[in-house]
Amino acid sequence: MRASQQDFENALNQVKLLKKDPGNEVKLRLYALYKQATDGPCNMPKPGMLDFVNKAKWDAWNALGSLPKETARQNYVDLVSSLSSSSEAPSQGKRGADEKARESKDILVTSEDGITKITFNRPTKKNAITSQMYRDIILALKNASTDNTVMAVFTGTGDYYCSGNDLTNFTSATGGIEEAASNGAVLLRDFVNSFIDFPKPLVAVVNGPAVGISVTLLGLFDGVFASDRATFHTPFSQLSQFPEACSTYMFPKIMGPTKAAEMLLFGKKLTAREAWAQGLVTEVFPESTFETEVWTRLKTYAKLPPNVMRISKELIRKHEKQKLYTVNAEKCAAALERMPREEYAKALRNFLFRKAKAKL
């Protein structure tokens, strides 16, 4: 099968997310194939002998001769695909070994009545998601996808559902900013993919305000039940970030482009009823009866035939999956370039400064 332009663009994003440096030889090959695929055969003047780097690049490109652009594109896609799988294989294996060992206090996972309940459990920080919590959720979803429960449900402890990404994730990361950005982009990609791939019904029980990534993810859920105390806020522009979790694709589909822009570009905070009117929320319940009504409903749903729900979900999702992976990879590559920038650092400083000032 011929690689399409889209496959090629995916591969370009994928390269930026490789966990391991593939080494100079492979990088030269990637460069040569990229140039051949985009510009065609090399007709640039040969760099001087002492211009080592450009000479090596020129040699690699020139060596491809008259290789057709389409073949170069295909070879580029194949090479990236082999690099991605080889760089991911060891960590998958490693993950398997220590998977069950970890007890997480910030992400609680329980199973009852056929339901895996995954709780953001960091109420003193409004359930902000740390790097470890991202990893815990990936694991919880992986386990829930193969255990004997029928569905998975997310909720939060305390007055918040979740205040989004913990804004100190990057300021507290060890190593340089480039390394933190690269690790963050890979983690974000894997995290969102685990929602795209989750094969059973996935429901959010939004017990209070939701911010950032906890809102954008909702586009990948099958049901969103909200207390009338919940709000939905995506202040990405204010934080100098791009919306993640495929929300740039899912939100316009769910609520239409102008309402999606109101949230994702302008950061308009929605009440639960507004979010329901726009299709992001399935149903809103009064706070006083929220927990009882929602859990009674979910327990009834969990008695429906699991395989039928699973297959129906697959039928709904399967035509979108490839697109969702692409949008996710694109966003992560964009985030990777964004995070080390000054405006982003400034937005984080503003948040941390506000906190420090409030304590004076």
Ligand SMILES: CCCCCCCCCCC/C=C/C(=O)SCCNC(=O)CCNC(=O)[C@H](O)C(C)(C)COP(=O)(O)OP(=O)(O)OC[C@H]1O[C@@H](n2cnc3c(N)ncnc32)[C@H](O)[C@@H]1OP(=O)(O)O
């Ligand atoms: C190197 C590895 C990196 C891995 C990361 C990979 C993944 C990257 C994903 C990037 C994409 C995600 C984007 C988002 O989610 S953007 C949204 C981020 N969230 C916010 O901007 C909300 C920030 N918080 C607030 O605005 C307010 O705290 C809030 C309105 C939520 C509540 O206000 P209130 O006045 O009621 O309460 P406090 O502000 O006093 O909060 C209580 C304590 O909780 C701490 N807190 C709250 N939210 C966060 C947060 N998001 N990150 C960190 N800490 C948070 C707050 O600081 C208070 O703590 P202290 O009591 O210690 O001061």
